Amino acid sequence: xxxxxxxxxxxxxxxxxxxxxxxxxxxxxxxxxxxxxxxxxxxxxxxxxxxxxxxxxxxxxxxxxxxxxxxxxxxxxxxxxxxxxxxxxxxxxxxxxxxxxxxxxxxxxxxxxxxxxxxxxxxxxxxxxxxxxxxxxxxxxxxxxxxxxxxx
Amino acid sequence: xxxxxxxxxxxxxxxxxxxxxxxxxxxxxxxxxxxxxxxxxxxxxxxxxxxxxxxxxxxxxxxxxxxxxxxxxxxxxxxxxxxxxxxxxxxxxxxxxxxxxxxxxxxxxxxxxxxxxxxxxxxxxxxxxxxxxxxxxxxxxxxxxxxxxxxxxxxxxxxxxxxxxxxxxxxxxxxxxxxxxxxxxxxxxxxxxxxx
Numbered sequence: 001x002x003x004x005x006x007x008x009x010x011x012x013x014x015x016x017x018x019x020x021x022x023x024x025x026x027x028x029x030x031x032x033x034x035x036x037x038x039x040x041x042x043x044x045x046x047x048x049x050x051x052x053x054x055x056x057x058x059x060x061x062x063x064x065x066x067x068x069x070x071x072x073x074x075x076x077x078x079x080x081x082x083x084x085x086x087x088x089x090x091x092x093x094x095x096x097x098x099x100x101x102x103x104x105x106x107x108x109x110x111x112x113x114x115x116x117x118x119x120x121x122x123x124x125x126x127x128x129x130x131x132x133x134x135x136x137x138x139x140x141x142x143x144x145x146x147x148x149x150x151x152x
Numbered sequence: 153x154x155x156x157x158x159x160x161x162x163x164x165x166x167x168x169x170x171x172x173x174x175x176x177x178x179x180x181x182x183x184x185x186x187x188x189x190x191x192x193x194x195x196x197x198x199x200x201x202x203x204x205x206x207x208x209x210x211x212x213x214x215x216x217x218x219x220x221x222x223x224x225x226x227x228x229x230x231x232x233x234x235x236x237x238x239x240x241x242x243x244x245x246x247x248x249x250x251x252x253x254x255x256x257x258x259x260x261x262x263x264x265x266x267x268x269x270x271x272x273x274x275x276x277x278x279x280x281x282x283x284x285x286x287x288x289x290x291x292x293x294x295x296x297x298x299x300x301x302x303x304x305x306x307x308x309x310x311x312x313x314x315x316x317x318x319x320x321x322x323x324x325x326x327x328x329x330x331x332x333x334x335x336x337x338x339x340x341x342x343x344x345x346x347x348x
Contacts, residue, residue, distance in 0.1 A: 049310045065311065069221050071333060075340040076347065084348040092314065
């Protein structure tokens with residue numbers, strides 16, 4: 001009996017993994033792993049300098065300009081040469097949010113906190129292209145509205 | 153020593169005994185062409201990228217960094233080589249820069265930047281030399297290709313127009329003031345104008 005259950009489990013896992021394997025291959029458009037998919041053109045970053053809306057209040061804002069070759073390392077931070085507190089009057093760029101000047105205990109520092117130094121960890125540019133995977137994200141305000149509608 | 157100089161001076165002052173005037177003038181003229189041509193050819197050879205990166209100091213550091221930038225690879229395939237930005241195109245200034253470069257030969261012989269660490273240590277100093285040069289000549293080497301007169305502001309991004317139509321147009325700023333580190337990586341920029 002025990003042997004039968006084991007066999008059945010193994011069979012189940014194998015079938016499931018086979019099914020999942022097909023799902024995983026979607027980004028390759030079903031092209032076999034041993035074959036090379038025809039490469040897509042590399043899309044251009046969007047650089048219209050127009051602020052993009054946020055999907056939720058804590059979302060790091062999107063970068064609306066090209067950041068090719070922007071150097072962000074131990075020596076320099078190209079982003080901060082416009083977006084830091086001392087530079088915005090001249091550059092007229094958006095200042096990095098005040099949270100970037102806080103350490104993890106909430107104390108304010110004179111300079112951008114090291115834990116917030118690497119901009120592209122959170123902030124990204126967008127590309128002029130079709131998403132590979134459909135996004136079914138729903139804004140929370142919409143969720144609240146739906147709930148209110150249902151309660152009626 | 154003094155006698156020797158006097159002796160040679162007297163030889164120079166005497167008219168030629170064995171050679172005809174025609175030989176001396178024509179011969180001098182032709183030799184002049186050869187020497188001048190040779191000099192200029194050698195000068196131009198030293199003005200190529202292949203010459204610059206024949207030293208590993210240049211090939212492994214600055215050239216490698218240039219490769220990923222827009223001045224090396226871009227949509228239209230126009231590219232800048234080392235001398236386009238680092239050697240003045242006008243003759244007098246070119247010679248002046250080449251004479252300065254004798255210090256770089258010294259540096260090569262004594263291995264001033266023959267390792268990556270040494271190069272990084274000197275990077276700020278080296279960069280400051282270039283910034284000073286470009287600041288002094290109003291970014292001439294940039295402007296050899298990027299001519300302000302022909303900039304189309306309508307084709308530029310909003311941010312670019314904002315800077316170019318004000319500070320650059322009225323001469324307050326020159327290219328290098330904002331566009332530092334566009335072709336090579338930057339050193340620690342603490343205390344340098346325009347950097348956090």
